[in-house]
Amino acid sequence: MQLYPILLIGVLLLFDGGLKLATDSLSLSGPAVTAIACGPVLLVLSVAYFGIRGFGRRCAGEAAPRAIWAADRLVRLARGLLLVNHAVAVLVFGWMETVRAVVGNGVLIDELITISPALAGLLGTWWVYYPIERRVREAVIMRKLDLGRAIFPIPTRGRYVLTQARLHLLFLLVPIMLIIAAAETIDHLFAGRAQSPFVLWVTETGTFAAAAVVVMLAPLLCRVVLEVEPVGEGPLRADMMEICQAHGVKVRQLLLWKTDGLMINAAVMGLIGPLRYILMTDALLESMTRPQLQAVMAHEIGHVRRHHMPWMVAALVALVIVPITAVEAVFGLLSAGRVPPPATMPPWAGTVTVAGVLGLAFIGFGWVSRRFERQADTFAACHLSSHARTADGGEPAVITPEAVRTVSDALGTIAWLDAVKARRRSWRHGSIAWRQAYLGSITGQSIAAVQIDRQIRWIKWLIAVLLGLALAYLVTAEVKRPTPPGAAVAWVGEVGL
Numbered sequence: 001m002q003l004y005p006i007l008l009i010g011v012l013l014l015f016d017g018g019l020k021l022a023t024d025s026l027s028l029s030g031p032a033v034t035a036i037a038c039g040p041v042l043l044v045l046s047v048a049y050f051g052i053r054g055f056g057r058r059c060a061g062e063a064a065p066r067a068i069w070a071a072d073r074l075v076r077l078a079r080g081l082l083l084v085n086h087a088v089a090v091l092v093f094g095w096m097e098t099v100r101a102v103v104g105n106g107v108l109i110d111e112l113i114t115i116s117p118a119l120a121g122l123l124g125t126w127w128v129y130y131p132i133e134r135r136v137r138e139a140v141i142m143r144k145l146d147l148g149r150a151i152f153p154i155p156t157r158g159r160y161v162l163t164q165a166r167l168h169l170l171f172l173l174v175p176i177m178l179i180i181a182a183a184e185t186i187d188h189l190f191a192g193r194a195q196s197p198f199v200l201w202v203t204e205t206g207t208f209a210a211a212a213v214v215v216m217l218a219p220l221l222c223r224v225v226l227e228v229e230p231v232g233e234g235p236l237r238a239d240m241m242e243i244c245q246a247h248g249v250k251v252r253q254l255l256l257w258k259t260d261g262l263m264i265n266a267a268v269m270g271l272i273g274p275l276r277y278i279l280m281t282d283a284l285l286e287s288m289t290r291p292q293l294q295a296v297m298a299h300e301i302g303h304v305r306r307h308h309m310p311w312m313v314a315a316l317v318a319l320v321i322v323p324i325t326a327v328e329a330v331f332g333l334l335s336a337g338r339v340p341p342p343a344t345m346p347p348w349a350g351t352v353t354v355a356g357v358l359g360l361a362f363i364g365f366g367w368v369s370r371r372f373e374r375q376a377d378t379f380a381a382c383h384l385s386s387h388a389r390t391a392d393g394g395e396p397a398v399i400t401p402e403a404v405r406t407v408s409d410a411l412g413t414i415a416w417l418d419a420v421k422a423r424r425r426s427w428r429h430g431s432i433a434w435r436q437a438y439l440g441s442i443t444g445q446s447i448a449a450v451q452i453d454r455q456i457r458w459i460k461w462l463i464a465v466l467l468g469l470a471l472a473y474l475v476t477a478e479v480k481r482p483t484p485p486g487a488a489v490a491w492v493g494e495v496g497l
Contacts, residue, residue: 009115126164163227175221252276280296377435
């Protein structure tokens, strides 16, 4: 679900970037395009509603697990269809152009209206899925009562939808929209001026700087978007902060993430200590043992110590920029060799190129992210091992079976409490079973030289080399590009400085 808002906005960026699949024969009136954008949303939600009602009636007895999993697959299919409909409406039928014809191209207004049918549909999927969620929560409560664990009251339908929107939608959508707002504001400031190389450089630099500021300050948004509060003083907070201090990680605050028990997870936000928060959900803190909580905290600290966040950004940039640069370089060589230039290529070539680049970025980013998760799991196992004591009172130099078991049990508890299959795949994290199997393979490895660290070093070197080559090519191409004399002077004179 974290990818969903990114894909919604990505479709708009593709459209503004020139990817328009519509032809003159598809030109329709404004009301017709609006019906295409909104009608399928109602149809998908209706099918999902009646389908989930049917599965809900089967949520009793031995058929309950299959009915729950079938309902989960149905609602995920519905969300996928809503995304496809959004892409078709924008890229094929010109839904964004229709919106702009009515409201203009103001800052964020047209974007918010364009994605509103998909957003409404997404909220609707949570609304129709609520009866299944309630059945699952009731079953989990009974299991927790049998085990003597803490329970949370079942939220109302409205509260459930709001919590899901905060967790899976607003958490990423708000900073993305702030970056787009900054970029559009800069574009409006320079609208109407001659697009000289100097002006283009100013706008691109300003947009990049604004995006960097938003990313840097994004952790502060969690205090507004999410329902959080500081974790109070006590043994729990002391344990967590001790792990931070042991690895030299500065944290502004440890926050309790209130989810009404809907989510058992932890997250670290922020690139620098003064703006870094560590979030732990209410269900996580209430349901896990002390060693398991230490394993989860060490996992999050592992992301910080191994610099995963900036390297994930670098990996995403490399996976997008490098293929585009390579295609541009090939087309340049073809043109220089008297082969038909890109302008005469088939109209579908651009679409295929964009689809290929996005597909490569999707697959590559997921693969890198899953390896980073493995390294964070390994970091947690190393932390627990190094803080154990051997029979003679010393510290073990290898990853101990007890540490591996604790981290693996923490993952298993997350799957159990979230009522998800251990083998259910995750694009960014991998399945719980996959991670547990890996943990079992690292028992006895030297803490000072775990194998995953060598693999990650190679990945980072590859990312750095690819980015360096792409940057060198872009700089060389920019230097060779002729610049009109006095362009900067003309722009300064134009703005009256």
